[in-house]
Structures are given as C-alpha cells and as structure tokens.
Amino acid sequence: MDFIFPIAYAQEAAPAAPSLTYNLFLFGGMFVLFYFILWRPQSKRAKEHKDLVESISKGDEVMTSGGLMGKVTRVNEEYVAIEVAKEVELKLQKSAIAAALPKGTINQI
Numbered sequence: 018m019d020f021i022f023p024i025a026y027a028q029e030a031a032p033a034a035p036s037l038t039y040n041l042f043l044f045g046g047m048f049v050l051f052y053f054i055l056w057r058p059q060s061k062r063a064k065e066h067k068d069l070v071e072s073i074s075k076g077d078e079v080m081t082s083g084g085l086m087g088k089v090t091r092v093n094e095e096y097v098a099i100e101v102a103k104e105v106e107l108k109l110q111k112s113a114i115a116a117a118l119p120k121g122t123i124n125q126i
Contacts, residue, residue, distance in 0.1 A: 066112075069114065069116070069117060070114055072117070073089060073092060073097060073111065073114060073117065074089065074092060075089055075090065075091065075092055076088065076089060077089045077117055077118075078117070078118040078119070078121075078122055078123050079097075079099060079114045079115075079116065079117055079118060080114075080115055080116045080118055081099075081109060081113045081114055081115055082113050082114075082115040083113070085099070085101055085107070086101070086118065086122070086123055086126070087099030087100050087123070088100045088123065090106060095110060096108055096109065096110060096111065097109055097111050097114065
C-alpha cells in the first residue's frame with residue numbers, strides 16, 4: 018500500500034511558503050477568468066442593447082422587457098411611444114425595450 022499512499026514522515030524543517038510568482042500567476046489567472054466569463058460578455062450585451070435602443074425608429078415593432086409588444090409611433094431622445102392596441106398608446110423609456118421584432122410579427126399573433 019505504500020506505492021498508493023506514501024507515508025509522510027515528520028520533518029524538522031519548516032514547510033516552504035508558496036513563491037511570489039505562484040501567487041501572481043494565481044491572481045492573474047483569476048482576473049483573466051473573470052474577464053472572459055463575466056465582464057466581457059456583459060459589456061458586449063450592454064453594447065448590443067445600446068445599439069438596439071439607438072436604432073429604434075417610428076414604425077418598428079418592439080417588445081419591452083415586461084413582455085408588451087407594440088408598434089413605435091413616436092421617438093424622443095429618452096422616451097418612445099408604442100401602440101399596443103388600436104388607439105392605445107403607452108409611453109416608455111427607451112431602455113425598457115428588450116428586442117426589435119421583424120415586421121408583421123404583431124399581426125400574426
């Protein structure tokens with residue numbers, strides 16, 4: 018059984034501390050991991066949403082983050098008005114728009 022679990026004999030010397038380069042590689046690796054797993058995808062999604070919000074124009078069909086779908090009737094710098102039913106118009110912040118829908122999606126539903 019000694020070849021599977023080697024016997025640890027007591028040594029008089031103190032155990033060696035991990036080197037400074039090991040710690041730097043460890044923290045550097047954690048930083049790189051966080052960058053590629055969290056920060057980069059989040060900033061990419063934020064940029065895509067910003068581009069979507071800036072490209073909204075009158076006549077586009079959109080879906081809000083709350084699940085409402087409607088046709089854009091007016092666009093301001095910060096707000097947008099969408100028509101959700103005949104003669105029913107809601108005013109929303111542009112940031113509430115989650116997706117732009119293909120033309121004719123609302124009529125198919």
